[in-house]
Amino acid sequence: MRRLFKLSLQKPELASALLLLLLVIVFQVRSDNVFLSTNNIRGILGILPETALVAVGVTLLMICGEFDLSVGSVFALMPMTMAVLVVGGWPFWLAVLAGLGLCALIGFLNGWITIRFDIPSFITTLGMLFMARSLTVVISGGFPPRIKPGEVPSWLFVGFVDEGGLVRASVLWFAGIAILISLLLSRTNFGNWVRATGGFPPAASAMGIATGKVKIACFMICSVLAGFAGMIQSLRLNSFLPSIGEGMELQAVASAVIGGTSLFGGVGSVLGGVIGATLIRVIDNGMVLSQIDANWFKFAIGALTIFAVVGNAWLRRKGRAMKVETDK
Amino acid sequence: MTTPIIETRNLHKWYSGVHALKGVSLKVEPGQALGLVGDNGAGKSTLINILSGLHQQDEGEILLEGQPVNIRNPKDAMRLGIETIYQYNSMVPLMTISRNVFIGREPLKWSIGGFGILDERKMREDSVKAIADVDLHLRSPDALVGELSGGQRQGVAIARAMHFKSKVMILDEPTNHLSVKETAKVIGFVQGLKAQGVTAIFISHNMHHVFACCDRIVAMALGQIVLDKPVSETSIEEVSEML
Numbered sequence: 001m002r003r004l005f006k007l008s009l010q011k012p013e014l015a016s017a018l019l020l021l022l023l024v025i026v027f028q029v030r031s032d033n034v035f036l037s038t039n040n041i042r043g044i045l046g047i048l049p050e051t052a053l054v055a056v057g058v059t060l061l062m063i064c065g066e067f068d069l070s071v072g073s074v075f076a077l078m079p080m081t082m083a084v085l086v087v088g089g090w091p092f093w094l095a096v097l098a099g100l101g102l103c104a105l106i107g108f109l110n111g112w113i114t115i116r117f118d119i120p121s122f123i124t125t126l127g128m129l130f131m132a133r134s135l136t137v138v139i140s141g142g143f144p145p146r147i148k149p150g151e152v153p154s155w156l157f158v159g160f161v162d163e164g165g166l167v168r169a170s171v172l173w174f175a176g177i178a179i180l181i182s183l184l185l186s187r188t189n190f191g192n193w194v195r196a197t198g199g200f201p202p203a204a205s206a207m208g209i210a211t212g213k214v215k216i217a218c219f220m221i222c223s224v225l226a227g228f229a230g231m232i233q234s235l236r237l238n239s240f241l242p243s244i245g246e247g248m249e250l251q252a253v254a255s256a257v258i259g260g261t262s263l264f265g266g267v268g269s270v271l272g273g274v275i276g277a278t279l280i281r282v283i284d285n286g287m288v289l290s291q292i293d294a295n296w297f298k299f300a301i302g303a304l305t306i307f308a309v310v311g312n313a314w315l316r317r318k319g320r321a322m323k324v325e326t327d328k
Numbered sequence: 329m330t331t332p333i334i335e336t337r338n339l340h341k342w343y344s345g346v347h348a349l350k351g352v353s354l355k356v357e358p359g360q361a362l363g364l365v366g367d368n369g370a371g372k373s374t375l376i377n378i379l380s381g382l383h384q385q386d387e388g389e390i391l392l393e394g395q396p397v398n399i400r401n402p403k404d405a406m407r408l409g410i411e412t413i414y415q416y417n418s419m420v421p422l423m424t425i426s427r428n429v430f431i432g433r434e435p436l437k438w439s440i441g442g443f444g445i446l447d448e449r450k451m452r453e454d455s456v457k458a459i460a461d462v463d464l465h466l467r468s469p470d471a472l473v474g475e476l477s478g479g480q481r482q483g484v485a486i487a488r489a490m491h492f493k494s495k496v497m498i499l500d501e502p503t504n505h506l507s508v509k510e511t512a513k514v515i516g517f518v519q520g521l522k523a524q525g526v527t528a529i530f531i532s533h534n535m536h537h538v539f540a541c542c543d544r545i546v547a548m549a550l551g552q553i554v555l556d557k558p559v560s561e562t563s564i565e566e567v568s569e570m571l
Contacts, residue, residue: 031420084562143377187441187446188443188446189434189444189446192427192430192446193431193432195420195422195423195427199421199422199423200419200422202414203417203419204432206382206412206418207418207433208406208433209431266420266422
């Protein structure tokens with residue numbers, strides 16, 4: 001029992017999971033039981049897959065020891081590209097592939113420039129943040145493209161999958177992708193290389209891992225996930241705006257960090273990133289329902305980020321200090 | 329005379345204006361434990377980095393068991409049976425022992441194009457066996473490398489090299505930052521290599537460590553070999569004199 005306790009203390013996701021549980025209870029009480037009502041859960045489940053997908057990609061990249069600030073812009077660029085192509089007469093699926101291809105290219109450039117010129121990815125992707133956002137406005141020509149409802153099979157991504165209209169297809173897409181990335185990280189040799197590359201680069205390259213290629217792959221996955229998430233949001237709202245996803249990059253980093261991912265690489269989990277993203281959504285929504293001034297939202301996220309990092313470090317230290325044999 | 333397991337001929341290396349290696353020719357016999365000594369900047373690290381694939385020579389050639397080889401990266405070196413153990417022991421502290429043993433060479437249950445699902449059971453079992461083979465006793469392959477002592481980490485690094493059947497093991501300052509006890513342990517590992525027929529190149533600037541476990545001493549200064557004698561025919565004083 002104590003052994004289990006020690007092991008779980010050292011799990012970085014634990015603190016945020018407990019906090020999530022606590023907040024759900026608090027908001028449920030404060031909102032007179034509206035928080036966990038069907039209508040509200042539907043609302044949360046509408047946005048959550050979109051922000052959480054971005055967080056999953058950013059978490060993967062951060063475990064690999066890099067950083068992506070361009071996800072918010074890519075989030076807008078992908079659906080805009082797709083919509084412009086669809087309006088221009090392209091078949092839907094081809095337009096989707098082209099959009100995702102563009103995201104992959106941006107991810108590749110982010111990674112390649114970072115590694116080839118040995119500059120911090122913070123800078124590379126900050127540049128890409130502006131470039132991709134600008135590109136989004138440019139290709140829209142100033143007028144958001146209009147796609148008539150029913151013209152594209154958006155039900156495949158955002159249609160409700162259950163009778164009661166609670167769960168959208170996007171939840172399933174998100175769950176599937178998150179599980180896939182999580183398995184990629186924990187069960188495959190690629191995942192081992194990602195952790196080694198982020199954990200201690202000299203060791204990884206001395207052991208023959210092509211750390212540059214591993215990082216570029218993570219940049220690409222991160223960008224593609226951000227673009228895919230943006231497409232889901234645009235299809236859900238059925239509007240293609242060049243302004244969506246602004247500020248999302250930092251929320252994604254906050255999600256990852258709140259979920260126990262280290263800024264220095266090598267540490268973290270997809271589950272942690274998902275919990276972090278959920279926490280942010282729950283706070284956003286719960287504050288409104290509890291009739292707290294919504295302008296406090298960013299304050300709460302900021303405080304939570306700092307608190308989570310300090311708390312995680314503290315719990316891990318406590319866990320390590322517990323004198324219990326963890327082996328059989 | 330037997331074919332040298334590893335031989336360098338006239339190796340040169342320049343680093344932007346610095347002539348770091350000035351024609352180093354060295355033959356290492358199979359099973360030998362060679363101690364490579366020299367002051368900082370003598371060129372021993374450069375030589376080792378070339379042999380382990382981190383850098384490439386500008387001139388000269390390397391022969392492995394009499395065959396010329398081209399070592400372009402660490403993977404090439406490992407494939408040829410040259411394993412290097414660095415002073416920072418090339419392990420990722422936040423990963424488990426079994427994961428560290430197989431970094432870059434993971435056994436897979438199935439794979440497509442080099443990517444696949446890890447065979448974690450095999451990783452665990454093989455790493456336990458590999459560690460036991462070098463007489464190191466650790467509690468669990470699931471412990472994080474960061475929780476091990478410096479000497480234990482070097483032990484795991486040596487176990488890893490042994491597991492992959494290295495022919496030549498290069499140990500680059502493996503005793504740096506280790507306590508007296510741990511150093512003795514690492515020196516013990518090196519002595520154990522001989523029994524297993526593994527050739528060792530042991531780099532250190534601590535003469536006592538080198539003399540304790542090697543049977544031949546090569547000293548380098550200013551990019552050249554300045555002394556090459558069996559341990560029995562030289563002394564710490566003579567070698568120190570040359571550096």
